[in-house]
Amino acid sequence: MEVFIIGGGASGIVAAIFAARAGKKVTILEANDRFGKKLLLTGNGRCNYFNEDLSISHFHSQKKEFLSQLIKEETLKEVLSFFEEIGIVPKIKNGYYYPYSNQATSIREALLVEAEKQGVRILTEEKVREIRKKQTFEIFTETHQYQADIVVLATGSKAYPKTGSTGDGYTFAKSFGHSIVPVLPSLVPLVGEERYFSLWNGIRSDVKLTLFENEKKIAEEFGEIQLTNYGISGICVFNLSGYVAKGLKDGKKERIEINFMPWISSLKEAFSWMEDRSKKLKGRTIEQLFEGFLNYKLIFLFCKLAPISKDLLWENLSDTQKETLISMLFSFSFDVKDTKSYEQSQVCSGGVPLSEVKIPSLESKLVQGLYFTGELLDVDGDCGGYNLSFAWLSGLLAGKDIGRYDTNKTSKN
Ligand SMILES: Cc1cc2nc3c(=O)[nH]c(=O)nc-3n(C[C@H](O)[C@H](O)[C@H](O)COP(=O)(O)OP(=O)(O)OC[C@H]3O[C@@H](n4cnc5c(N)ncnc54)[C@H](O)[C@@H]3O)c2cc1C
Numbered sequence: 001m002e003v004f005i006i007g008g009g010a011s012g013i014v015a016a017i018f019a020a021r022a023g024k025k026v027t028i029l030e031a032n033d034r035f036g037k038k039l040l041l042t043g044n045g046r047c048n049y050f051n052e053d054l055s056i057s058h059f060h061s062q063k064k065e066f067l068s069q070l071i072k073e074e075t076l077k078e079v080l081s082f083f084e085e086i087g088i089v090p091k092i093k094n095g096y097y098y099p100y101s102n103q104a105t106s107i108r109e110a111l112l113v114e115a116e117k118q119g120v121r122i123l124t125e126e127k128v129r130e131i132r133k134k135q136t137f138e139i140f141t142e143t144h145q146y147q148a149d150i151v152v153l154a155t156g157s158k159a160y161p162k163t164g165s166t167g168d169g170y171t172f173a174k175s176f177g178h179s180i181v182p183v184l185p186s187l188v189p190l191v192g193e194e195r196y197f198s199l200w201n202g203i204r205s206d207v208k209l210t211l212f213e214n215e216k217k218i219a220e221e222f223g224e225i226q227l228t229n230y231g232i233s234g235i236c237v238f239n240l241s242g243y244v245a246k247g248l249k250d251g252k253k254e255r256i257e258i259n260f261m262p263w264i265s266s267l268k269e270a271f272s273w274m275e276d277r278s279k280k281l282k283g284r285t286i287e288q289l290f291e292g293f294l295n296y297k298l299i300f301l302f303c304k305l306a307p308i309s310k311d312l313l314w315e316n317l318s319d320t321q322k323e324t325l326i327s328m329l330f331s332f333s334f335d336v337k338d339t340k341s342y343e344q345s346q347v348c349s350g351g352v353p354l355s356e357v358k359i360p361s362l363e364s365k366l367v368q369g370l371y372f373t374g375e376l377l378d379v380d381g382d383c384g385g386y387n388l389s390f391a392w393l394s395g396l397l398a399g400k401d402i403g404r405y406d407t408n409k410t411s412k413n
Contacts, residue, residue, distance in 0.1 A: 011374030012154030014395025022403020185345030
């Protein structure tokens with residue numbers, strides 16, 4: 001039985017390994033000149049391949065109800081054992097798993113060695129153009145034609161297309177009658193139109209971020225953000241970006257509030273904290289009072305926007321002036337107008353709906369012998385190793401299920 005995996009990325013190689021371990025003859029067709037181009041970029045070249053916190057809330061899908069049937073703790077643990085088996089020694093930092101070498105190439109090479117050991121054939125520079133189903137599947141690349149009994153679509157999403165994931169999988173899925181949950185960039189910086197962005201460009205700050213959609217609070221995150229000349233970036237920004245992209249597409253108003261005093265949880269508390277501070281540090285100017293916890297560029301910006309001279313003594317300010325400044329520190333707000341594009345997004349939301357695949361095998365409900373793995377499916381995860389976790393997990397589930405087919409593909413064991 002010929003199994004063809006379209007896409008030599010994270011999920012494709014794991015599907016290949018598990019199908020081959022079950023005795024199937026497996027070929028990967030990869031458009032790039034080598035396997036795992038995106039993998040090498042992950043985690044800033046260190047590959048954050050897993051996370052200690054296995055909570056389902058870190059994964060998102062339009063069909064949320066299927067997530068808990070698909071992403072089970074025991075399967076995630078199986079994924080972790082698999083990496084141990086193939087020789088990866090983890091380094092765990094704040095729950096984030098990296099290879100101990102701190103090099104993504106360790107993960108890539110371990111996967112390649114295992115694939116080779118299992119006899120998986122990897123054909124590179126084979127961009128698939130079309131797949132047809134007759135008795136068997138016919139796969140057309142630019143230069144070759146292949147026949148397959150089983151096809152796994154592991155082509156990824158449209159995120160970071162320079163790594164080879166250009167969205168072909170959506171076209172293939174549609175050609176087999178599948179629908180696609182609208183695809184949007186996720187884990188991506190947020191863009192605003194404020195003129196003052198040039199004044200905060202380059203600052204990093206630990207904050208609390210709150211996202212409001214049509215003035216209703218929908219999510220919050222704590223962590224370091226980067227203030228840039230187009231808006232904001234950083235892990236906690238990325239984790240809100242999926243909601244923003246969907247909201248903007250639906251014509252909703254998306255507003256971000258930044259709390260530059262994240263240890264404080266109400267405006268009233270912020271006010272008394274500052275009054276207290278000014279009493280302890282009597283005779284200080286605004287600049288001198290703020291500089292103990294705030295970046296100078298922000299002090300300058302807030303005073304300019306207020307507008308209040310930074311050289312005024314805090315105790316000489318009116319209540320309104322104090323309120324203006326404290327509100328900026330506690331809930332600095334701007335409207336998000338856009339996200340950065342697919343070129344800069346780490347993943348995409350949307351894809352093949354979970355309602356159209358069998359769970360947990362990930363075989364199409366419409367076409368026997370057709371499987372979907374990884375980001376092509378309508379599942380995306382938070383920053384922290386969740387997207388690779390899902391890629392591995394989906395590859396493992398599909399690969400194992402393929403292994404259950406008998407040689408005539410008439411029944412499964
Ligand atoms: C910069 C960056 C950093 C990231 N860091 C992390 C991280 O640290 N942790 C984490 O969990 N996630 C991270 N991610 C996300 C993670 O890399 C992806 O979610 C994951 O790789 C998806 O796996 P996949 O198998 O679905 O697709 P991919 O890994 O994208 O593989 C798809 C493969 O299919 C090939 N392909 C596409 N079309 C065709 C075709 N027509 N014919 C043949 N081949 C084709 C592509 O060339 C590609 O090699 C990061 C992403 C980016 C862009």
